[in-house]
Amino acid sequence: DAKTTQPTSMDCAEGRAANLPCNHSTISGNEYVYWYRQIHSQGPQYIIHGLKNNETNEMASLIITEDRKSSTLILPHATLRDTAVYYCIAAANAGGTSYGKLTFGQGTILTVHP
Amino acid sequence: DTAVSQTPKYLVTQMGNDKSIKCEQNLGHDTMYWYKQDSKKFLKIMFSYNNKELIINETVPNRFSPKSPDKAHLNLHINSLELGDSAVYFCASSPIGGWSGVLYNEQFFGPGTRLTVL
Numbered sequence: 001d002a003k004t005t006q007p008t009s010m011d012c013a014e015g016r017a018a019n020l021p022c023n024h025s026t027i028s029g030n031e032y033v034y035w036y037r038q039i040h041s042q043g044p045q046y047i048i049h050g051l052k053n054n055e056t057n058e059m060a061s062l063i064i065t066e067d068r069k070s071s072t073l074i075l076p077h078a079t080l081r082d083t084a085v086y087y088c089i090a091a092a093n094a095g096g097t098s099y100g101k102l103t104f105g106q107g108t109i110l111t112v113h114p
Numbered sequence: 115d116t117a118v119s120q121t122p123k124y125l126v127t128q129m130g131n132d133k134s135i136k137c138e139q140n141l142g143h144d145t146m147y148w149y150k151q152d153s154k155k156f157l158k159i160m161f162s163y164n165n166k167e168l169i170i171n172e173t174v175p176n177r178f179s180p181k182s183p184d185k186a187h188l189n190l191h192i193n194s195l196e197l198g199d200s201a202v203y204f205c206a207s208s209p210i211g212g213w214s215g216v217l218y219n220e221q222f223f224g225p226g227t228r229l230t231v232l
Contacts, residue, residue: 036221
């Protein structure tokens with residue numbers, strides 16, 4: 001799986017957009033970009049994933065650069081409940097030998113302030 | 115309805131004991147996982163099963179033995195517990211692979227089991 005690099009921590013004001021960057025310059029063609037988050041003392045929670053195109057769901061938007069070497073997770077209107085560790089993961093699809101294994105790094109600690 | 119459940123939520127035991135953690139998912143998923151999150155908060159995959167078949171087995175001491183009686187359950191048995199086994203253990207499930215034909219890995223995690231070995 002490709003290695004990902006994220007800032008250790010970020011701050012955001014409540015109600016503003018939170019833009020979390022991720023670098024995955026060695027990503028290969030069959031690897032998805034996933035975002036998960038872990039709120040304190042809870043299990044990780046899936047947010048969104050993408051392969052090439054930008055994606056949006058009820059939680060967030062995912063912007064992937066055309067060369068796929070980096071991506072940005074956007075929480076459009078951050079709330080205090082969005083304070084969590086956010087993990088960006090590049091992982092192959094189910095067809096490979098890794099069977100879609102997710103390797104969690106250190107992630108970005110996002111703190112949303114009132 | 116709880117999607118992925120684990121029991122117990124807390125487990126405190128002495129070194130050398132044998133203990134089990136149970137996991138059940140009611141999502142109809144084909145694939146289940148065990149993760150370990152240590153005190154430094156690193157989340158590491160331990161095992162994965164697809165339709166009761168072991169598909170991922172990371173470098174884990176053989177004191178840890180997963181058992182999948184059916185595709186909705188994946189239990190973790192730990193023999194001869196050591197201090198370093200103290201951690202939070204998360205179970206997860208995913209529709210990826212198998213008969214589902216799903217290629218991406220949206221995992222649903224349980225609430226975790228905090229294991230403390232004294």
